[in-house]
Amino acid sequence: MTIEQVKEEQRIAIVGAGPGGLTLARILQQHGVKTVVYEREPGPHSRQQGGSLDIHHDSGQMALREAGLFEQFEALARYEGEDFRLLDKTGKVYIDEFAESQGQRPEIDRGTLRELLLNSLDPDIIQWGHNLVQAIPMENGRHELHFENGHVDTVHLVVAADGAFSRIRPLLTDSVPAYSGLSMVELYLDNAAIDHPEIAAFNRRGKMFALADHKGIVGQLNGDGRICVYLAFQIEQEWLDTCGIPFDQPEEAKRQLLKHFDDWDESLQNYIRSADGPMIPRRIYMLPVGLKWTHKPGVTLIGDAAHLMSPFAGEGVNLAMLDAMELALSIVQHGDLDKAVEAYEMKMYDYSSKSAEESDANLKLIFSDDAAAKLTDLMNQYYEQQ
Numbered sequence: 001m002t003i004e005q006v007k008e009e010q011r012i013a014i015v016g017a018g019p020g021g022l023t024l025a026r027i028l029q030q031h032g033v034k035t036v037v038y039e040r041e042p043g044p045h046s047r048q049q050g051g052s053l054d055i056h057h058d059s060g061q062m063a064l065r066e067a068g069l070f071e072q073f074e075a076l077a078r079y080e081g082e083d084f085r086l087l088d089k090t091g092k093v094y095i096d097e098f099a100e101s102q103g104q105r106p107e108i109d110r111g112t113l114r115e116l117l118l119n120s121l122d123p124d125i126i127q128w129g130h131n132l133v134q135a136i137p138m139e140n141g142r143h144e145l146h147f148e149n150g151h152v153d154t155v156h157l158v159v160a161a162d163g164a165f166s167r168i169r170p171l172l173t174d175s176v177p178a179y180s181g182l183s184m185v186e187l188y189l190d191n192a193a194i195d196h197p198e199i200a201a202f203n204r205r206g207k208m209f210a211l212a213d214h215k216g217i218v219g220q221l222n223g224d225g226r227i228c229v230y231l232a233f234q235i236e237q238e239w240l241d242t243c244g245i246p247f248d249q250p251e252e253a254k255r256q257l258l259k260h261f262d263d264w265d266e267s268l269q270n271y272i273r274s275a276d277g278p279m280i281p282r283r284i285y286m287l288p289v290g291l292k293w294t295h296k297p298g299v300t301l302i303g304d305a306a307h308l309m310s311p312f313a314g315e316g317v318n319l320a321m322l323d324a325m326e327l328a329l330s331i332v333q334h335g336d337l338d339k340a341v342e343a344y345e346m347k348m349y350d351y352s353s354k355s356a357e358e359s360d361a362n363l364k365l366i367f368s369d370d371a372a373a374k375l376t377d378l379m380n381q382y383y384e385q386q
């Protein structure tokens with residue numbers, strides 16, 4: 001089959017309008033291959049999209065170039081967001097980096113990246129409010145997709161870009177995400193420069209990591225002027241439910257969260273004390289490192305659906321976009337959908353398993369004893385290799 005036949009005769013569905021699914025739809029659109037993207041959220045603005053992401057030159061940025069969006073990305077990206085500070089709980093500073101003007105991992109807010117991708121797609125590609133409930137394998141690799149709203153579609157290829165708890169993954173593997181040992185609480189300091197000038201000056205233009213006692217406080221300046229704060233706890237899986245902290249009552253929750261950091265420096269406690277508005281508790285899950293499956297025609301996984309990992313290598317979004325690029329280019333090169341998917345899967349296993357190993361090692365190191373000193377050594381080794 002030629003790529004022209006794929007364009008005319010093959011129906012490709014992407015489930016999930018996250019960074020992976022949208023990048024895939026965009027690159028295929030660039031090559032004249034039509035797709036449909038099914039997304040369960042009712043519309044583009046129905047959910048707060050969360051914090052800032054660093055987009056790497058050798059993965060996420062490559063995908064944006066292939067998508068024809070790199071110049072627009074550059075105009076939106078915050079290169080100064082690569083500022084990085086590392087401290088321990090006493091406030092001792094281990095690393096204090098001031099970003100160069102043109103580094104390799106600039107930041108962009110998740111919502112801004114999503115908007116960039118959404119605006120680049122033909123509007124009829126995305127079907128909002130379509131929650132996939134089941135994908136049923138049929139003859140010849142086709143799949144029948146059933147949605148909560150009653151819609152049914154039969155497609156030649158379904159790409160699962162539906163994230164951590166993919167409903168399509170069980171067609172390919174019995175592996176399920178396991179709790180990583182880490183729970184986080186996400187808080188925000190609104191309008192930081194004006195309303196929280198001391199914390200804004202302390203945090204600088206990028207990320208501040210404070211690590212000790214198997215816990216962490218991470219502050220991350222976003223493009224909209226907020227500081228996103230992650231409180232991280234290496235703790236048993238049930239803790240968020242059993243700790244008794246009322247996360248829906250922010251003032252009381254802050255008071256109780258501060259108790260977990262009562263011997264931390266004031267400059268660090270201030271991230272909690274001064275937080276505004278609601279907070280989001282979440283457990284961090286991961287798939288087995290190096291997950292593979294037996295190839296089946298007509299279905300594949302990209303992004304978190306394929307290789308969910310902890311966020312401590314900063315690779316999740318970058319890999320989702322790289323997967324999208326590799327799969328799209330494979331489809332365009334092979335013409336034959338089945339060969340294209342198989343070639344993509346082989347390539348993806350290789351690079352994603354390396355990132356998953358790195359992410360797993362970072363997770364263990366960041367929440368070990370003397371984490372700030374150990375992370376400093378690791379980063380120094382990395383810089384020496386560059």
Ligand SMILES: Cc1cc2nc3c(=O)[nH]c(=O)nc-3n(C[C@H](O)[C@H](O)[C@H](O)COP(=O)(O)OP(=O)(O)OC[C@H]3O[C@@H](n4cnc5c(N)ncnc54)[C@H](O)[C@@H]3O)c2cc1C
Nearest residue numbers: 016018019020040132162163303304311314315316317320
């Ligand atoms: C707290 C936290 C911080 C992080 N920080 C970073 C970071 O700094 N850098 C980084 O690279 N990564 C980070 N990550 C990881 C990153 O968010 C993910 O790896 C990335 O979003 C994966 O993209 P995706 O497109 O595969 O999936 P997702 O972004 O999860 O998108 C999946 C989409 O599928 C939709 N969907 C789900 N189920 C269905 C269904 N049944 N039917 C239809 N639609 C469905 C969802 O609504 C969603 O829009 C972080 C993750 C967390 C939890």
